[in-house]
Amino acid sequence: MNPTPSPAASGGAPPLRLGTRRSALAMAQSGLVADLVREVTGRPVELVEITTYGDTSREHLAQIGGAGVFVSALREALLRGEIDLAVHSLKDLPTAQPEGLTLAAVPRREDPRDALIARDGLAFAQLPPGSRIGTGSPRRAAQLNAWARSLGLDIETVPIRGNVGTRIGYVRSGRLDAVVLAAAGLIRLGRIGEATELLDADHVLPAPGQGALAVECAASSVPLAARLAEIDDPSTRVAVTAERSLLAALEAGCSAPVGALADLLGDGQAVTEMRLRGVVGTLDGTTLVQLSTTGPVPASPSAAADLGRVLAAEMLAKGAAGLMGERAL
Numbered sequence: 001m002n003p004t005p006s007p008a009a010s011g012g013a014p015p016l017r018l019g020t021r022r023s024a025l026a027m028a029q030s031g032l033v034a035d036l037v038r039e040v041t042g043r044p045v046e047l048v049e050i051t052t053y054g055d056t057s058r059e060h061l062a063q064i065g066g067a068g069v070f071v072s073a074l075r076e077a078l079l080r081g082e083i084d085l086a087v088h089s090l091k092d093l094p095t096a097q098p099e100g101l102t103l104a105a106v107p108r109r110e111d112p113r114d115a116l117i118a119r120d121g122l123a124f125a126q127l128p129p130g131s132r133i134g135t136g137s138p139r140r141a142a143q144l145n146a147w148a149r150s151l152g153l154d155i156e157t158v159p160i161r162g163n164v165g166t167r168i169g170y171v172r173s174g175r176l177d178a179v180v181l182a183a184a185g186l187i188r189l190g191r192i193g194e195a196t197e198l199l200d201a202d203h204v205l206p207a208p209g210q211g212a213l214a215v216e217c218a219a220s221s222v223p224l225a226a227r228l229a230e231i232d233d234p235s236t237r238v239a240v241t242a243e244r245s246l247l248a249a250l251e252a253g254c255s256a257p258v259g260a261l262a263d264l265l266g267d268g269q270a271v272t273e274m275r276l277r278g279v280v281g282t283l284d285g286t287t288l289v290q291l292s293t294t295g296p297v298p299a300s301p302s303a304a305a306d307l308g309r310v311l312a313a314e315m316l317a318k319g320a321a322g323l324m325g326e327r328a329l
């Protein structure tokens with residue numbers, strides 16, 4: 001987007017090294033952040049490719065522990081000083097912030113919803129009996145099964161994994177009738193046109209932090225963190241902080257069947273309130289604990305975190321803990 005400043009224009013500062021995974025989605029996300037970082041620092045940014053365990057493992061994500069498999073190699077490179085900043089999908093980032101690293105920025109969020117890609121342009125409610133829907137996410141399976149039951153639809157969720165292209169390929173090849181993916185990933189890859197339905201959060205709540213990016217640097221890089229804070233979007237930060245605090249208070253990881261979404265509600269003129277919704281369920285969708293709270297927009301991330309903890313406590317009081325023991329199918 002922006003021309004890389006010449007060494008003279010950037011005061012001869014060396015390029016910032018931005019660590020990224022090699023998948024098409026990771027490269028697209030890193031490219032977006034690199035543009036923002038060039039703009040606020042005036043420095044050149046170079047992408048450094050890092051291979052993570054999540055990229056090489058053939059196992060189902062939920063079986064290898066989910067939380068953090070995409071993240072740890074990037075973090076180790078940051079701590080070793082091999083890169084200056086790293087970009088993660090926020091929903092893949094464990095809720096505990098490790099010592100030595102700073103979550104310097106959460107840029108403006110993309111559409112947080114999940115998207116259905118079905119054969120023949122079908123919407124979810126139009127899927128014929130016996131349809132097989134691929135998703136590696138217990139959260140999606142639980143909510144899709146519950147939604148199907150409420151519609152009287154006979155569908156089956158099938159665990160799959162792989163990158164976005166691989167998963168869409170299951171539909172194109174006819175092996176599956178549909179797959180469900182994050183809309184944000186499809187948008188960033190220029191493939192949102194292939195979605196046959198954007199799933200309303202009233203039926204499928206996204207993963208906490210879905211659609212948002214996390215820009216991390218070493219805690220010791222104080223001046224860099226201060227510059228990166230300029231690409232932070234405070235509204236996104238408040239919303240995802242509430243969602244992630246809810247997840248943390250449920251003591252669930254990214255492979256748990258937990259959905260959460262904080263939306264800012266407006267009167268057409270200005271944002272007036274924030275609504276936080278959370279859901280936990282069994283994989284088969286027979287039991288869901290789903291709660292919502294609406295109130296003034298939290299004045300700070302720490303107030304947003306309080307809200308997440310309060311809603312989590314209410315969910316636990318309604319039996320949420322008993323629904324989270326399940327792992328992958």
Ligand SMILES: NCc1[nH]cc(CCC(=O)O)c1CC(=O)O
Binds near residue numbers: 090184185
């Ligand atoms: N778990 C993989 C992952 N991590 C982030 C995204 C999409 C981008 C986002 O949610 O921000 C995806 C793919 C998907 O769920 O379809």
